[in-house]
Amino acid sequence: MIHEIDEALRRLLTPAVTGDVAFDAPTRDWAARRNAPTLNAYLYDIREDVARRERGAYAEWDAQGIVTRRRQPPRWFRLSYLVTAWTSRPEDEHRLLSGAMALLLPHEVLPRDAVPESVRPIATSLPISVAVPPAESRSLADIWSALGGELKPSLDVVITTPFPVTPVYEVAPPVTEGEIVVRGIGGAPAASRPRMIRRPVIKETGESKEEESGSAVAGSRDGGGDT
Numbered sequence: 001m002i003h004e005i006d007e008a009l010r011r012l013l014t015p016a017v018t019g020d021v022a023f024d025a026p027t028r029d030w031a032a033r034r035n036a037p038t039l040n041a042y043l044y045d046i047r048e049d050v051a052r053r054e055r056g057a058y059a060e061w062d063a064q065g066i067v068t069r070r071r072q073p074p075r076w077f078r079l080s081y082l083v084t085a086w087t088s089r090p091e092d093e094h095r096l097l098s099g100a101m102a103l104l105l106p107h108e109v110l111p112r113d114a115v116p117e118s119v120r121p122i123a124t125s126l127p128i129s130v131a132v133p134p135a136e137s138r139s140l141a142d143i144w145s146a147l148g149g150e151l152k153p154s155l156d157v158v159i160t161t162p163f164p165v166t167p168v169y170e171v172a173p174p175v176t177e178g179e180i181v182v183r184g185i186g187g188a189p190a191a192s193r194p195r196m197i198r199r200p201v202i203k204e205t206g207e208s209k210e211e212e213s214g215s216a217v218a219g220s221r222d223g224g225g226d227t
Helices: 002-016 028-033 090-104 140-147
Strands: 020-022 038-048 058-061 067-071 075-086 128-130 155-163 168-170 198-202 208-212
Touching (some): 002 020, 002 038, 002 155, 075 090, 090 128
Parallel strands (some): 020 038
Antiparallel strands (some): 038 075, 058 067, 067 168
């Protein structure tokens, strides 16, 4: 999933640079090997967006509207990228960053055609934020110190994406046939012999008479004689 978000971000940033869009850690060694204008989008933080967490399983339906399985809801994660420009002159780097901002700022969500196909069954829009101050627990200066490089102008780009969660529970086939169970007195199963079902029939005279609709007498009257 993460590599697909990488590719979506690459597609957004590519028009801003004549060189390359890289995802390497911008260390001193990497900077020394660079030989063309480059926009670097370094993924430096992955955190769950706990405000989006859902509870309970949800159903998946087939084309006939039948529930085929149930799965846990996806978990959403915030992927934070440190976007920097690398050229031989600071002015050109600033120009690259301006081009990146011009491409990213119009979007509050990823364009529909940039959303990875694996994500589309879950969500068709993925939030994206640009240059929003990071959380207090994260300091860009600390990130540069960890990379062993000097502090450079950068854009903090955050894309929030769902991640599927297992397990998936298969659902039994739907019930298509019913069964009538006849109970005797006190709820005990009735005898195995056929049972007579009676229903009231209203004659023209207004009197009510029970009509026999079963194939055999169920023993509700023993002896069969009238008194």
